Structure formats: C-alpha cells, structure tokens
Amino acid sequence: MADYEIFELGDVVLQSKQTIRGARLAYKTYGTLNAARDNVIVYPCWYSGTHLENEWLIGPGKALDPEKYFIIVPNMFGNGLSSSPSNTPAPFNGPRFPKVTAYDNVVQQHRLVTEKFGIERIKLVTGWSMGALQTFHWGAIFPDMVERILPFQGSAKCSRHNFVFLEGVKAALQADAAFADGFYAEQPQKGLRAAARVYAGWGFSQTFYRVEADLKQMGYASLEDFLVGFWEGWLLEKDANNLLAMLWTWQNGDISANDLYGGDVKKALGAIKAKAVVMPASTDLYFPPEDSAIEVEHMPNAELRTVETYWGHFAGGPGTSPDDIAVLDAALKELLAS
Amino acid sequence: MADYEIFELGDVVLQSKQTIRGARLAYKTYGTLNAARDNVIVYPCWYSGTHLENEWLIGPGKALDPEKYFIIVPNMFGNGLSSSPSNTPAPFNGPRFPKVTAYDNVVQQHRLVTEKFGIERIKLVTGWSMGALQTFHWGAIFPDMVERILPFQGSAKCSRHNFVFLEGVKAALQADAAFADGFYAEQPQKGLRAAARVYAGWGFSQTFYRVEADLKQMGYASLEDFLVGFWEGWLLEKDANNLLAMLWTWQNGDISANDLYGGDVKKALGAIKAKAVVMPASTDLYFPPEDSAIEVEHMPNAELRTVETYWGHFAGGPGTSPDDIAVLDAALKELLAS
Structure with missing residues (x-):
C-alpha cells in the first residue's frame, strides 16, 4: 500500500x-x-x-x-x-x-x-x-x-568544490565492474558501499568524529559499526542509476x-x-x-x-x-x- | 641510474x-x-x-x-x-x-x-x-x-575523521574488480582514477575551488582538466598495493x-x-x-x-x-x- x-x-x-x-x-x-x-x-x-x-x-x-x-x-x-x-x-x-x-x-x-x-x-x-x-x-x-x-x-x-566531492562519490560507485555502465543485473554492492564510505567523510564534520558523536550520541559501537551501519546501510537500499541520476541533478544545479x-x-x-x-x-x-x-x-x-x-x-x-x-x-x- | x-x-x-x-x-x-x-x-x-x-x-x-x-x-x-x-x-x-x-x-x-x-x-x-x-x-x-x-x-x-577520509580513498580503489584483492596483473586504472577523484575534494579547500585557483594559479583549462591532469595523473603513476600499504601506515599512525x-x-x-x-x-x-x-x-x-x-x-x-x-x-x- x-x-x-x-x-x-x-x-x-x-x-x-x-x-x-x-x-x-x-x-x-x-x-x-x-x-x-x-x-x-x-x-x-x-x-x-x-x-x-x-x-x-x-x-x-x-x-x-x-x-x-x-x-x-x-x-x-x-x-x-x-x-x-x-x-x-x-x-x-x-x-x-x-x-x-x-x-x-x-x-x-x-x-x-x-x-x-x-x-x-x-x-x-x-x-x-x-x-x-x-x-x-x-x-x-x-x-x-x-x-x-x-x-x-x-x-x-x-x-565547484561540491561538484568535486560528488565526482568522488560517482567515481567510487562506477569503479565497480558490476555497475556495468548502468546495465547491471543486480545492484553493484561494492560500488554502493564504496560510494557510501566516500560520503562518510563529507557528511559529518571533523569535530563530529573527534568528539565521537557517532558513538556517544548516535549509539554506534565503533567507527566501523557506524561506517557500515549508517553509511553503507543508507546507500545499499538505493538503486545505483537512481543515485547517479540525482547526482547529475545536484552537480548541474x-x-x-x-x-x-x-x-x-x-x-x-x-x-x-x-x-x-x-x-x-x-x-x-x-x-x-x-x-x-x-x-x-x-x-x-x-x-x-x-x-x-x-x-x-x-x-x-x-x-x-x-x-x-x-x-x-x-x-x-x-x-x-x- | x-x-x-x-x-x-x-x-x-x-x-x-x-x-x-x-x-x-x-x-x-x-x-x-x-x-x-x-x-x-x-x-x-x-x-x-x-x-x-x-x-x-x-x-x-x-x-x-x-x-x-x-x-x-x-x-x-x-x-x-x-x-x-x-x-x-x-x-x-x-x-x-x-x-x-x-x-x-x-x-x-x-x-x-x-x-x-x-x-x-x-x-x-x-x-x-x-x-x-x-x-x-x-x-x-x-x-x-x-x-x-x-x-x-x-x-x-x-x-578518526582523517581515517574516514582514507576509507573513502581505499574503498574507491578496491571497488575496481581489476584490483583483484591486490593480485592484479596490471594496475587497476579505474580504481586508481576513482581514488584520485575522491582525493581531489580533500586536497584543496572549498575556497581554492571557489576562486578557481586550479585554473588561475595552476594553469589548468577546466575543472575536468585539473581532475584528470593533476589528480588522476598523480595516482596513475603509482602501484596500487604500495598506495594501500602507505595508507595503512597513515591510518594507523x-x-x-x-x-x-x-x-x-x-x-x-x-x-x-x-x-x-x-x-x-x-x-x-x-x-x-x-x-x-x-x-x-x-x-x-x-x-x-x-x-x-x-x-x-x-x-x-x-x-x-x-x-x-x-x-x-x-x-x-x-x-x-x-
């Protein structure tokens, strides 16, 4: 429904x-x-x-x-x-x-x-x-x-800097051979996870990580737990071509x-x-x-x-x-x- | 010599x-x-x-x-x-x-x-x-x-933030199937180029890109010219396993x-x-x-x-x-x- x-x-x-x-x-x-x-x-x-x-x-x-x-x-x-x-x-x-x-x-x-x-x-x-x-x-x-x-x-x-950050996300996703220029049979897991890891450094600030807000405020058990649970979990639910379509919209905004x-x-x-x-x-x-x-x-x-x-x-x-x-x-x- | x-x-x-x-x-x-x-x-x-x-x-x-x-x-x-x-x-x-x-x-x-x-x-x-x-x-x-x-x-x-930035670089490099867990016959070009693009957003500041120092001071013709010429050119000369070895040294510094x-x-x-x-x-x-x-x-x-x-x-x-x-x-x- x-x-x-x-x-x-x-x-x-x-x-x-x-x-x-x-x-x-x-x-x-x-x-x-x-x-x-x-x-x-x-x-x-x-x-x-x-x-x-x-x-x-x-x-x-x-x-x-x-x-x-x-x-x-x-x-x-x-x-x-x-x-x-x-x-x-x-x-x-x-x-x-x-x-x-x-x-x-x-x-x-x-x-x-x-x-x-x-x-x-x-x-x-x-x-x-x-x-x-x-x-x-x-x-x-x-x-x-x-x-x-x-x-x-x-x-x-x-x-221009925002554009470059997104280039990194895009390149990480597309580096996965399973992406197959967008003609994938299944989602390119490795690429999606890599894109998420790239994103992880950008989404929160240096101080956020320094004070361990991922652990102390968001409740993750470790940095790796946060990288997989929050970041990879976020992008793994998505379709790679959808993400790239919106990324193009963003870069060309x-x-x-x-x-x-x-x-x-x-x-x-x-x-x-x-x-x-x-x-x-x-x-x-x-x-x-x-x-x-x-x-x-x-x-x-x-x-x-x-x-x-x-x-x-x-x-x-x-x-x-x-x-x-x-x-x-x-x-x-x-x-x-x- | x-x-x-x-x-x-x-x-x-x-x-x-x-x-x-x-x-x-x-x-x-x-x-x-x-x-x-x-x-x-x-x-x-x-x-x-x-x-x-x-x-x-x-x-x-x-x-x-x-x-x-x-x-x-x-x-x-x-x-x-x-x-x-x-x-x-x-x-x-x-x-x-x-x-x-x-x-x-x-x-x-x-x-x-x-x-x-x-x-x-x-x-x-x-x-x-x-x-x-x-x-x-x-x-x-x-x-x-x-x-x-x-x-x-x-x-x-x-x-911890520096560690996360490097996770993005590493994940982009390793997302390339040609990397083959490090047992590559030839350098994983796509992964090296992706890692370089990830790096590009981190190496220089937001203001650097805003004032177009890549063009006006470093002499590149366009942002893409800079991303390929400076950034991809940098990592393409390197060996992927060497880069990952030093990256481990850095993350564990x-x-x-x-x-x-x-x-x-x-x-x-x-x-x-x-x-x-x-x-x-x-x-x-x-x-x-x-x-x-x-x-x-x-x-x-x-x-x-x-x-x-x-x-x-x-x-x-x-x-x-x-x-x-x-x-x-x-x-x-x-x-x-x-």
Whole structure:
C-alpha cells in the first residue's frame, strides 16, 4: 500500500531536450488545504530521500504543523517514486533515463501545486540540502507566488568544490565492474558501499568524529559499526542509476541556468522576492557558510543565519541532531509568523 | 641510474610481528656532513612521494640549504623505493607485504642516521603530511637526539575523521574488480582514477575551488582538466598495493602506539623535548588546525603557527603555493637559527 499519490504529468520535455514520457510526480500531503488556499508549505526532498525521509520536521506542535498547514512534499525525479531510472519503461530506463535539472523538478512541482490544487500563493518553501537547491529555485522561478523560503544546508548553485566531492562519490560507485555502465543485473554492492564510505567523510564534520558523536550520541559501537551501519546501510537500499541520476541533478544545479536568468546567478538571486532565512551549518563541508553568505549578499530580502554546530551537513538533517533541529524548527516558526 | 642510496637493514621485525626480510631503506642526502656531525636535518616523505617529491624545499638560499646542512631524506616503506609491495620478493610481495607503522619507519630511519653516519644530534626534523607524522614520531621516540621539529600540515596521530577520509580513498580503489584483492596483473586504472577523484575534494579547500585557483594559479583549462591532469595523473603513476600499504601506515599512525608510551598520546607529546613549531593550514580539510592546537597543548616546547591560506592541505606542499611555501621557509629559517 503506497502512502503517497501520483500526479500524472504526461510527456515532459526537459531542459536537456530529452523527454520523460508519461512522467509521474509522486507526492504526499500532510494537513488540509484551507478554503482560502493560503496555508501552503512546499517541502522538497533531499538527495536519495523520499517524502518519508522528510517527515522528521513534520508534526503537531512543530513549525510544519499539519494541523495548521497544508504541507506538500514532492518527490524528486530519480528518487525511485517519481519517474526514475528504476521505474521508467524501456528504452528510457536505467542509464538511459533523461537528465533532469532542479529547474525541471520545480517547474513540474509547480504544475502539481497549481493544476492539482489550484494554489496561487505559497506561504513557505523549505528544504534540506538538495531540498534547499529546489527551495532557491522556487523563489527565483516563481517570485510572485512564494512568500517565504528557508533553505538550510544547501545552495542555489552547486559549487565547484561540491561538484568535486560528488565526482568522488560517482567515481567510487562506477569503479565497480558490476555497475556495468548502468546495465547491471543486480545492484553493484561494492560500488554502493564504496560510494557510501566516500560520503562518510563529507557528511559529518571533523569535530563530529573527534568528539565521537557517532558513538556517544548516535549509539554506534565503533567507527566501523557506524561506517557500515549508517553509511553503507543508507546507500545499499538505493538503486545505483537512481543515485547517479540525482547526482547529475545536484552537480548541474544552478538557479540561473534557464531562460529567465541566462546564467546570471546574481540576477536570479536578486529576483527572489520571498522573505528568506538562509541557514548553513558552521561545519558543513560541502555547503560551507561562506558560500551561503555570498548568495545572501545578492538576495534583496534575506537573512544569513548560520547554525553553530559540529554536526556538519547533518545539522538540520533527518533526525540526527536534536539540538540543531530545535534551532531550525524555531527559525521556521519565526519565519512563518512574520 | 638511481639518484639515491640503499641502506641494507637486514631482517626487520615490525610492530605487527611481521618481518621484512632483507629490508632496504632508500634515501638521498643533500649537502655535506660536517666534522662535528651537527648540521643534520632529517626530512621524511609524504604519502606516495619519494625523495624527489621532497625537493621543493631544498636548495641554496632556502632554509634547507645543502651548502649549510646535511639533509637526509629517507623514503618511507611502501613508497616503491624503500621495501614495498612492488619491490619485495615473493611471498611477501603485493598484498602480502607486511603492515608497517610510522614507528617502524622512524626506528629504521634512526638506524640509518646512527649506524651509517654516526650522527648523535639532529638539528631539525621536518616534513609535510605523513612526513609530519614521522616528524612527531622522531621527536617522541628520540627526544634526546632531536633538537627541533617543524611538522607542517600533519598530525601525531591519525584522527578518526582523517581515517574516514582514507576509507573513502581505499574503498574507491578496491571497488575496481581489476584490483583483484591486490593480485592484479596490471594496475587497476579505474580504481586508481576513482581514488584520485575522491582525493581531489580533500586536497584543496572549498575556497581554492571557489576562486578557481586550479585554473588561475595552476594553469589548468577546466575543472575536468585539473581532475584528470593533476589528480588522476598523480595516482596513475603509482602501484596500487604500495598506495594501500602507505595508507595503512597513515591510518594507523599514532605517536603513542609503542612500548614507550603505551597508547598515552598526551604522554608521548609531552615527552617531545625538541623546540617545535607546528604549522597547520587554516583550510586543511584533513588536518584541521583544531587538531594541531590540541596536540600543541600537550607539547612542552611547542608553538602553534597556523598558515592562513586557501590552499588547504597543499599549503606548504610540493611546489603548489609559492606564498605559503615562503611562509614555511621563513619559519624553518627562524627555527634553525634559534
């Protein structure tokens, strides 16, 4: 029994001039759309995650309170629920799945929001990591529709260093001969595990490891226990081509790479009318606060609010750091109340 | 024509209770040992490098001036010149090469220095990265012999985060089926290139990539040009088992893991009598300055001097950042003159 809905998009021509035929956008909503249709929050997903992995921020009493708001969580293309390498019919399945940008994702999410629900104003768009990438896109592509954004631990454009980190993840996965250029019969276990080990150094900070938060706060018995249990366990559940599809989306994320802004990032950031709180984490190794500061400089209505933490990229992430999530939740409440 | 000498060590029993039979220590000296035998500098190698890759700091007018000092560069076990997986006879060749610690390396280097050259006092030990690891070891294992140390961009013990970063490098290399558990007929190209791509994100800082120093200062035409030309080019020249042997040495580097200090890192650091200048780089992603600060706290005669730079780990490294190398060279001169 699926706990989500499907919005049928028809044939979607992408920025890459490839087509997802019979494209499907999987989504889940939480709460009830009010009569004025003005209690809407859009909350896009992060790399590899589905709506289920977004739920740590949703609940009664939290900022994203389904008793007050109508929260829409759209699944990203490539995540295995929306159209993806793993669920698309031949010949566009597997490694032949079309290249999808964050722009493509957000344009189709906009169709869901408007065509399916008749929504004209969005109170808040928020998201973590690649969810933040989509959040920035929402603000820039639909500036008159989005009232507030709170992108956390993410960027409006994939930085060159972030791109290189992802090259390492990709190369580790593809080094496994079982990957077979994407035409694998079974998941390339070795490659997925290697990619996870590469990721492990990036996801949390040097200080996180120094203070042994993996053991003392997350309850793992040893570093190896953590590397296998948390990291390898994470990627082993995924489809390799799906991961690479989303990785491409991430590496090519650029708020300005579209007809609206023609590659001018400053212009795209400057076009965001939404009241914005941009929340990097002080020790995030792939979205360092310096990058967020540069982006905020070009946003007319934005505040930079860096979370001081040793949890690195996982500061506001899915349930790992309660203290940082409390800071995030408070910021979301404050922004929603403003 | 080899440009280095070999010191025959005989059969060396290691901390791992494995033996390198007919062990060989490759080394090169620069300058002349004076009559008092008191102009000695020991300058160990970094990960993957040989004495040739240490030469960027040696030369007339530089701190490591062969016209004044007798500079000994010992090659690390596993680097392909000293006993290594690639040059050891069967059955201890390849993946069966014994596990060697930094302690083992330094104890054998000490034999070279004393038995071959009759040296009793060392004016300075210095080294970059794993060379710094060996430098710390020299200070702690032979505190009455070493007058000064200047470890730069390295640590006395491999941190847990550093360990994890290396797990990613290792996993990427080993994911290649051509690696064949180390019994490869030819070098595992895909794995070596993947390991290099993983390394690329760690070697330089986020800011390095943001300001495009790879293009503007190092002269590469594009990021991909840099990833292939600099990074893949670096590891493709190496032997996979050699790299893994040295990686094990690195991951297990611990100044206190020996009978002298019984695992007590503070005690080992506290035993270093040498006047020390410890030079981390402000943006080093695997030897962050915080780690160096903690180490310096426990050293009785040490100064922490952080290099402010965006070159990350490569700040004082082999010829990449002239400005940072000038800072390092000045510090070496100052320490030598003190």
